[in-house]
Amino acid sequence: MMRGIFITFEGIDGCGKSTQCELLKDYLKDNGRDFIFVREPGGTVIGERIREILLDKKNTQMNPRTELLLFEAARAQITEEVIKPALDDGRIVICDRFFDSSSAYQGMARGMGMDFVAGLNMAATGGLKPDITFFFDITVEEALARRGKRGEASDRIELAGVKFQEDVRKGYLELAKKSGGRIVTIDATKNIDEIFEEVKQTLEGKI
Numbered sequence: 001m002m003r004g005i006f007i008t009f010e011g012i013d014g015c016g017k018s019t020q021c022e023l024l025k026d027y028l029k030d031n032g033r034d035f036i037f038v039r040e041p042g043g044t045v046i047g048e049r050i051r052e053i054l055l056d057k058k059n060t061q062m063n064p065r066t067e068l069l070l071f072e073a074a075r076a077q078i079t080e081e082v083i084k085p086a087l088d089d090g091r092i093v094i095c096d097r098f099f100d101s102s103s104a105y106q107g108m109a110r111g112m113g114m115d116f117v118a119g120l121n122m123a124a125t126g127g128l129k130p131d132i133t134f135f136f137d138i139t140v141e142e143a144l145a146r147r148g149k150r151g152e153a154s155d156r157i158e159l160a161g162v163k164f165q166e167d168v169r170k171g172y173l174e175l176a177k178k179s180g181g182r183i184v185t186i187d188a189t190k191n192i193d194e195i196f197e198e199v200k201q202t203l204e205g206k207i
């Protein structure tokens with residue numbers, strides 16, 4: 001059986017990627033495609049418990065290394081328990097965030113180093129890489145304005161501030177440049193339908 005396709009969605013907080021995930025899910029459903037949708041951190045019983053620790057606003061004393069290793073631990077679990085088996089069964093896997101998030105958030109914004117994080121990403125995934133990664137690019141200002149409109153409560157990572165989000169974006173831009181075409185950058189300031197058209201066009205012939 002042919003291996004399935006692994007698609008990941010990335011971007012700073014408030015970039016609109018969750019909306020695009022929903023549109024892609026609907027599109028695949030309407031076309032009768034066999035897919036699963038997961039999110040990081042989480043997606044497994046163990047991963048969801050790790051997620052609670054990571055996002056809990058009370059955990060102000062968390063060391064950056066602890067944070068990184070917890071994200072990687074949750075990733076190791078979902079990769080083995082969910083993603084690899086689904087791909088082996090020939091299914092499409094859509095993941096809302098994957099290892100590029102650790103490179104951008106922990107590697108760049110927390111200052112742990114993108115190369116250092118790349119090594120841990122490898123360790124956590126056993127070398128599994130997404131086939132296509134959509135990076136929804138938007139300025140921090142615009143993302144904040146959108147989030148403000150939705151009035152969402154912030155989690156521990158979102159509370160890290162504007163400079164932090166700017167560094168996350170810088171990390172993504174650097175990753176996209178070096179990805180050899182795996183990461184497709186999409187202008188996330190466009191309207192929802194235009195963005196989804198681009199997503200669909202990129203996936204055409206691949207799914």
Ligand code: TYD
Nearest residue numbers: 013014040041071097098101102105157158
């Ligand atoms: P979530 O509520 O899922 O945010 P979003 O809807 O923006 O994806 O929370 C995940 C948060 O964790 C988000 O702020 C990004 C951050 N994160 C990292 O810092 N490193 C990682 O490796 C991952 C997967 C997420």
